[in-house]
Amino acid sequence: MALLVLENQDLQDSIKPQKVEFHSLNFNTTLHWQPGWAREARDALYFVQYKVYGQSTWQNKDECWGISSRVCDLTHETSDIQEPYYSRVRAALAGVYSNWSLSCRFTPWRETMIGPPLVTVLHSNKSITVKLQAPRSPYRRKRGSKIPMTSYYDLLFQVFIINNLLDEQNRVLVYEGKDKVIKIEDLRPGVSYCIVAKMYMPMLDHSSAYSSRQCTVLQ
Numbered sequence: 001m002a003l004l005v006l007e008n009q010d011l012q013d014s015i016k017p018q019k020v021e022f023h024s025l026n027f028n029t030t031l032h033w034q035p036g037w038a039r040e041a042r043d044a045l046y047f048v049q050y051k052v053y054g055q056s057t058w059q060n061k062d063e064c065w066g067i068s069s070r071v072c073d074l075t076h077e078t079s080d081i082q083e084p085y086y087s088r089v090r091a092a093l094a095g096v097y098s099n100w101s102l103s104c105r106f107t108p109w110r111e112t113m114i115g116p117p118l119v120t121v122l123h124s125n126k127s128i129t130v131k132l133q134a135p136r137s138p139y140r141r142k143r144g145s146k147i148p149m150t151s152y153y154d155l156l157f158q159v160f161i162i163n164n165l166l167d168e169q170n171r172v173l174v175y176e177g178k179d180k181v182i183k184i185e186d187l188r189p190g191v192s193y194c195i196v197a198k199m200y201m202p203m204l205d206h207s208s209a210y211s212s213r214q215c216t217v218l219q
Contacts, residue, residue: 008096011038011093011094011096012096012097012098012099013036013098014036014037014038014040014041015035015036015038015040015041015044015091015092015093015096015098016036016090016091016098016099016101017033017034017035017036017046017070017089017090017091017098017101018033018034018035018036018037018101019032019033019034020032020033020087020088020089020101020102020103021033021103021104022074022078022085022087022103022104022106022111024078024106024108024111024112024113025112025113025114025115026112026113026114026115026135026136026137026138026149027075027078027079027081027108027112027137027138027139027149027152028075028137028138029073029074029075029078029106029108029112030071030072030073030074030075031048031050031064031071031072031074031087031089031103032070032071033046033070033089033101034070035070035091036091036098040093041091041093043093044068044091044092044093044098045066045067045068045091045092045093046064046066046067046068046069046070046072046089046090046091046092047060047064047065047066047089047090047091047092048060048061048064048065048067048072048074048087048088048089049061049087049088049089049100050074050077050078050085050086050087050088051085051086051087052080052083052084052085053083053084053085053086053105058088059077061074061077066092072087072089074087075138078106078108079139081107081108081109081112081152082107082108082109083107083108084105084106084107085105085106085107085108086102086103086105086106087102087103087106088100088101088102088103089101109152110204113208114135114149114153114155114199114201114206114207114208115135115149115199115208115209116135116197116198116199116208116209116210116211116212117132117133117134117135117157117197117198117199117208117211118132118133118135118211119131119132119133119195119196119197119211119212119214120133120214121195121214121215121216123216123218123219124218125189125218125219126185126186126187126188126189126218127183127184127185127186127187128161128183128184128187128193128195128216128218129181129182129183129184130159130175130181130182130183130184130195130197131180131181132157132159132179132180132181132182132197133148133180134148134149134150134155134157134199135148135149135199135208136148136149137149137151137152149199150178153201153203154201154202154203155178155199155200155201156176156177156178156199156200156201156202157175157176157177157178157179157180157197157198157199157200158173158175158176158197158198158199158200158207159173159174159175159176159182159184159195159196159197160172160173160174160195160196160197160210161174161184161193161194161195162193162194162195162196162213163191163192163193164191164192164193164194164215165191165192171196171210176200187218188218189218189219190217190218190219191217191218192215192216192217193215193216193217193218194213194214194215194216195213195214195215195216196210196211196212196213196214197210197211198210198211
């Protein structure tokens, strides 16, 4: 019996989830973890709980209860974006349950990553008009439209132009502000230009990744 208990203890330790982390983009928040170090840990099932910091009771995440995946969507459960949250995961294999693995504290408003804006480019013979749309959160207004990230933060658009004739890697900042339509003038006809943009948050000094390139050749 003592040997069986010891074997169970070894299995408990070897299947315990590792690196339990929140990942969040525009408040789309998922919990990720790695399997335990034992080879058979890859066959384990996982159980996820969460709570607001300071609460005594953990809540089960029903959709992530006894799952084989190592990702759990907690977007809905972390919708109070100023609150700090914790989550924890345990594994089960062959009737043996691991101890819980705890995440770090996660506060959505402070820690979510801001995505890049959506960029549309229109051109005339010597100018480019750039239309910008801020990324949207998963949360909806009463009428059903998704709430833009600019409703949660003081965000600026940063727009960069790339002259492909000169240097494809050299991005020149041509605009920073809140306007959703901007015009870049005095450009050379026959030259290929690309536009990229990102969101910038002055308060936290955070920037998003760059948007995908939108390129055009002026006629």
